[in-house]
Amino acid sequence: MTEEHQDKPLQLNLATEIPMPGEAGWRFAQASLQAVDVADQLTALLNAEEISACLDLLPLVRRTEIFDYLPDGMQEEVAAVSDLESLMELLEELPADSAADLFNLLSSEQQADLLRDLPARNRATLQHLSQYPVATAGALMTSEISLLPRGINVQRALEILRRTAAGSETIYHTYIVDPRHRLVGVVSLRDLILATPLASLDQLMTEELVTILPDQHQEEALRLISHYDLLALPVVDENQRLLGIVTYDDAMDVAEEEATEDIHRGASIVPLEDGLLRTSLFNLFRSRVVWLILLIFANLVSGVGIAFFEDTISAKVALVFFLPLLIGSGGNAGAQASTLMVRGLAVGDVGLGDWARLLGRELLVAGALGLTMAIAVSPIGMFRGGLDIALVVGLSMVAIVLFGSLLGMSLPFLLHRLKWDPATASTPLVTTLADAGGVVTYFALATWLLGLH
């Protein structure tokens, strides 16, 4: 995903002409640059106090836009050094979902102060939106939706939309609710524009709606938006009452975030909450150390296997030459198999029901891989130790690749079945387990075939 990336081009161009806060030409915070780029710049170049000081120089709308694009960690730091008044302005101006996110980042003192001083309407929205746990559809949604009642005509609908557009995150899809605020349909602005002014909204609207509950995971919201190519996904409670919508751009952010989490888990890293450069050294250490220590003890199994065959090794020290190669191959084949399964399960490409079929396929593919690799490695065995070593190494290769692959493909299914995240079947875990199996297989075959016991 990277060759095409330019490396923060704006940073390179602007780094030489960043004015200090208060200086005359505060050019790059002005309208000519996109807010998201300004936010990236500020985060890369300044600390929280400086960013706060810069933002205070800008008009409220622009300040809010830029603040909205700062990373969560930086929002938290900037908020911590901001005074109550500018926080209040921010909370009122931000889209409701971003305001709720910001509110959740504040200290409990700041929260209490703000709730006391905020207008009643904003307070209710904030409390409503900030009640859902992170990474749920509820935490992701905005409540700034354009709504229409049933039974009106297109002309009236367009009038209402024009009046309420300013407070809505999108008006391209408008939701139709009954008097008890239950969701009954959706109409696109496209259809409204194309219909005759007196057409009935009830006939124009689509009643078959994909919806989500507020406590469902954000991954499910992403899956639905991506699967059905939605612009927005309505969030409803158990009584079908409309609580908010999740928009496609939030879903795209979730997609990146969740892919990163899966990739980190796949390398036995506890997912980071922030960017690599913004994570503290201690948190980086902590995210990596737990699994590394656990894997040391898993690796002891291989050591015990070796200790058990110490006599075999003493009798034929040349066998150790092939140890890294054989157990490495099992680990690599296992890593491939588990990666294919974990990703297949993650994108919904394979399901639990496909296990038997995938096992059959893996047997054939891994068998062919093992044979090919045995053929590749046998001449080296021949050269280093003669026919009997070549035979031991070749046979071990087939067995080890088969074992690693079947382990790699089955572990994610097992974890999925146990309702664990299959990505926990990380490459290092599979590799380590495959290593242990490889050690035992290799030395057992050697002991037996070479008559070394």
Next chain:
Amino acid sequence: MTEEHQDKPLQLNLATEIPMPGEAGWRFAQASLQAVDVADQLTALLNAEEISACLDLLPLVRRTEIFDYLPDGMQEEVAAVSDLESLMELLEELPADSAADLFNLLSSEQQADLLRDLPARNRATLQHLSQYPVATAGALMTSEISLLPRGINVQRALEILRRTAAGSETIYHTYIVDPRHRLVGVVSLRDLILATPLASLDQLMTEELVTILPDQHQEEALRLISHYDLLALPVVDENQRLLGIVTYDDAMDVAEEEATEDIHRGASIVPLEDGLLRTSLFNLFRSRVVWLILLIFANLVSGVGIAFFEDTISAKVALVFFLPLLIGSGGNAGAQASTLMVRGLAVGDVGLGDWARLLGRELLVAGALGLTMAIAVSPIGMFRGGLDIALVVGLSMVAIVLFGSLLGMSLPFLLHRLKWDPATASTPLVTTLADAGGVVTYFALATWLLGLH
């Protein structure tokens, strides 16, 4: 990304009531189910001939919708067994970008036949869109855009939009072009609806546009759409003439596809073009075997290292007990470091310029990790071989974890610098190289500290 996934729920519910083609209740291909779900069902349950027969029973609009959601491989197979007439209907009804994709999947005979018989306008569009290589912005774009000339007022603009809406993929953003078809601005339907009828389009439109060239990679299109939260990204040639647009839903598909590619590359798998279950066994074998064989030879380095220290091993066979544990730890730490860097580079979180800073951070984190792991493993060394073995194992651990981590973090940067995909610094490659370094470090330290030479 998976715990929340339901396993193809519709398939489970409907599998018992799938009617045969031609049977009366062809319910599930009717409007009550979303086209994308029907496409998934058909792909899971029927072969290409059967799908083709089913589709022929449906009205053209529905048939096209469903066909558009079939996976590329299945589209190719269905097209291969379809007659020219129904292909022609499909090509005329499909959105222009999907039609171009389908056209590229056809045999050259079918292509020639179709180009002869298609209406001139469609033929020109097809040839225009199918000229760009796969995975470029040009291949992803659609040419069905709503366009407006400069200088008109809002009322006139809305009239034009109403007339042309049917042929446009989206009317929420409309592009304004000059008489030479050069892109001069964009206006949102929201702004048009909110403006007074006589307001001038030129004053309403935004002139600062993010655009892309048709031969740029689809990842760059994705990055721009995601970074700037765009609904659509205009594709222009070097003279700023508008060629088409890439829409957010296509970008979401690209996001999933590219994340899968990166994840597969990270496990030394040549990325698959199709789903796991739809890839032939031979292609699965081929996607995995190349790197496995290459890694065998990389692993030989470790073998040679061991052969070099055969006397050390013979003198102290107990050392082999710690071999898997030590080289495994180096590989695991290296896999973590490379995964963090590859993903950081992929999402633009870190750039080439951050190398020195990241190296410093990695030195500190890896040093701390190595020390912690040395402390964890030393008691085992003590227990198995006494103080001198504990010392050798502990020191080796620090050195090996540092080596693996620095290798893992540097390799992606090096590849990025050489304009290779950093994901090629896959976990198996880093692990294998770290293994070789670990073997040499361990036995060299042992030989020296234990005086075994």
